[in-house]
Amino acid sequence: MACVPVARNQVLVSAGEPADYVYFVFEGMMRVYKLVSDGRRQISGFLYPEDFLGLAVNGRYGYSADAVIPTVVCRMPWAKFEQFIDDVPRLERHLLEEVGNKLISAQDRLLVLGRRSSSKRLAWFLLMLAQRQGRDRPATVIHLVMGRADIADYLGLTVETVSRSFTSLRISDLIDAPNSHTVRLLDPNRLRDFADS
Amino acid sequence: MACVPVARNQVLVSAGEPADYVYFVFEGMMRVYKLVSDGRRQISGFLYPEDFLGLAVNGRYGYSADAVIPTVVCRMPWAKFEQFIDDVPRLERHLLEEVGNKLISAQDRLLVLGRRSSSKRLAWFLLMLAQRQGRDRPATVIHLVMGRADIADYLGLTVETVSRSFTSLRISDLIDAPNSHTVRLLDPNRLRDFADS
DNA sequence: CGTACTCTTGATTTCACTCAATTCAGGTGG
DNA sequence: CCACCTGAATTGAGTGAAATCAAGAGTACG
Numbered sequence: 284m285a286c287v288p289v290a291r292n293q294v295l296v297s298a299g300e301p302a303d304y305v306y307f308v309f310e311g312m313m314r315v316y317k318l319v320s321d322g323r324r325q326i327s328g329f330l331y332p333e334d335f336l337g338l339a340v341n342g343r344y345g346y347s348a349d350a351v352i353p354t355v356v357c358r359m360p361w362a363k364f365e366q367f368i369d370d371v372p373r374l375e376r377h378l379l380e381e382v383g384n385k386l387i388s389a390q391d392r393l394l395v396l397g398r399r400s401s402s403k404r405l406a407w408f409l410l411m412l413a414q415r416q417g418r419d420r421p422a423t424v425i426h427l428v429m430g431r432a433d434i435a436d437y438l439g440l441t442v443e444t445v446s447r448s449f450t451s452l453r454i455s456d457l458i459d460a461p462n463s464h465t466v467r468l469l470d471p472n473r474l475r476d477f478a479d480s
Numbered sequence: 481m482a483c484v485p486v487a488r489n490q491v492l493v494s495a496g497e498p499a500d501y502v503y504f505v506f507e508g509m510m511r512v513y514k515l516v517s518d519g520r521r522q523i524s525g526f527l528y529p530e531d532f533l534g535l536a537v538n539g540r541y542g543y544s545a546d547a548v549i550p551t552v553v554c555r556m557p558w559a560k561f562e563q564f565i566d567d568v569p570r571l572e573r574h575l576l577e578e579v580g581n582k583l584i585s586a587q588d589r590l591l592v593l594g595r596r597s598s599s600k601r602l603a604w605f606l607l608m609l610a611q612r613q614g615r616d617r618p619a620t621v622i623h624l625v626m627g628r629a630d631i632a633d634y635l636g637l638t639v640e641t642v643s644r645s646f647t648s649l650r651i652s653d654l655i656d657a658p659n660s661h662t663v664r665l666l667d668p669n670r671l672r673d674f675a676d677s
Numbered sequence: 678c679g680t681a682c683t684c685t686t687g688a689t690t691t692c693a694c695t696c697a698a699t700t701c702a703g704g705t706g707g
Numbered sequence: 708c709c710a711c712c713t714g715a716a717t718t719g720a721g722t723g724a725a726a727t728c729a730a731g732a733g734t735a736c737g
Contacts, residue, residue, distance in 0.1 A: 325591040345584040389586040397636025439594025
C-alpha cells in the first residue's frame with residue numbers, strides 16, 4: 284500500500300474516471316465533490332485521517348476529490364482490495380455498516396439542505412465538526428481547516444451568506460470567532476436547540 | 481417470509497423503533513421519510529416493487545415509511561436475513577453494491593437540493609421517474625403515483641411551487657399534462673439539457 | 678514587503694414561501 | 708344519474724430570505 288503526498292488543491296480522483304484504486308487518508312484533509320455544468324460545486328464531504336475514499340459505480344468513481352490542505356493518502360489497487368475483502372469476511376460486513384451509516388447521514392443532510400435556514404445549516408455544520416474533532420466529548424473549540432467557500436459549497440449556500448451566518452451566530456452569542464479559522468462554541472446545547480428548532 | 485397489505489397512508493416503520501424486520505415491496509409504493517420538529521417532512525425516496533426497506537443504525541430504523549397507495553410488502557426477521565447473508569456470500573456483495581449506489585444517488589440529490597431552481601428540480605425528478613419506469617428505454621409517459629405534496633417534500637419545495645413548476649415546464653413545451661397524475665415528456669433531451677444547465 | 682486571495686459588510690434583486698381564494702376531480706348519498 | 712362534498716391542485720398577491728452585485732478590510736504567502 285503506497286503512500287503519496289497530495290498538494291493543496293491537487294485533484295486526486297475525478298468523477299467518471301476508471302476507479303483503479305481505493306484510498307485512505309493518512310494525514311490532512313480531502314474534499315469530495317461534484318461539479319455542475321455552470322461551474323458550481325457541491326461538496327459531499329470532508330475526509331479526515333483514516334477515512335476511506337474510492338466508492339465506485341460501474342467501475343468508475345462517482346465523484347471527484349482534491350486536497351484542502353497538503354495531505355498524505357495511501358492507496359491500494361481495487362483488485363487487491365477486493366481480495367482483501369474476500370479473505371476477511373468481517374471486513375465486508377464492516378464495510379456494509381460503514382456505507383449504510385454514510386447513507387443515513389447523507390439523508391440527514393438532505394433534510395438540512397432542503398428545509399433549513401442558512402444560520403441553522405451553519406450551526407448544524409459546526410456541531411458536526413465538533414462531534415468529529417472531539418474523540419471522546421465533542422470539542423468546544425473547532426479548527427476550521429476548510430475556507431468559507433468550502434463551507435458554502437457543502438451547505439448549498441454562497442460565501443457571502445456563510446459569512447453573514449457566522450456574524451449572526453456571533454451576535455446571538457452562540458459562538459465566538461477569534462479568527463476566521465477558529466470557532467468556539469459558547470453554549471453547545473443552545474446551539475443544538477437552535478440548529479434543530 | 482410473510483406478506484401483508486399496507487393501507488394508504490398507513491405507517492409501516494417509524495424512525496427510532498427497533499429494526500426487527502426487513503421488508504421488500506411486492507406491490508404498490510412506499511414512501512420513506514423523516515419528520516422535522518416543526519412538522520415538516522423530508523421524503524428521502526419512493527420504493528417500487530422489488531425494492532428493499534429496513535436499513536438500520538444501531539439496531540433501530542433510521543427513518544419512517546408509509547404507503548403512498550394500497551401496498552403489499554413481504555417481511556423477514558432481521559436475524560433470519562442475516563443468516564441468509566451468511567449463507568449466500570454473493571448476496572452480501574450485491575447488497576454492498578446496492579447500498580453504494582443508493583449513496584451515490586443520495587449525493588446526486590444533495591446537488592439538486594442545494595443548487596438547483598424549482599423547475600430544474602422538478603425536471604430532474606420527472607427524468608428520474610422516467611428512467612425508473614421504462615424497463616428498457618426511459619418512458620416518455622409517466623404515471624405519477626404520488627401527489628404534489630409528496631413531490632414537494634421530496635424536492636424540498638412547497639406544494640404551490642411544485643404546481644407552478646409544472647405550469648412553467650408546460651408553458652415551455654417541455655411536458656404535457658393531461659391530468660395531474662399523468663405527464664408526457666415532449667422532448668426528453670431538451671428536458672435533460674434544461675435540468676442540468 | 679507587496680500582491681493576491683479570502684473574508685466581511687452593504688445595497689439591490691430575485692426566487693421561493695406564505696397567505697388566500699378559486700378551480701378541479703373523485704367519491705358519496707339522495 | 709345528478710348534486711353535493713371533500714381533498715387536491717392551481718393561481719394570485721405580497722413578503723421575506725438568500726443570491727447577486729459591488730466595495731472595502733484583513734490575511735497569508737511568495
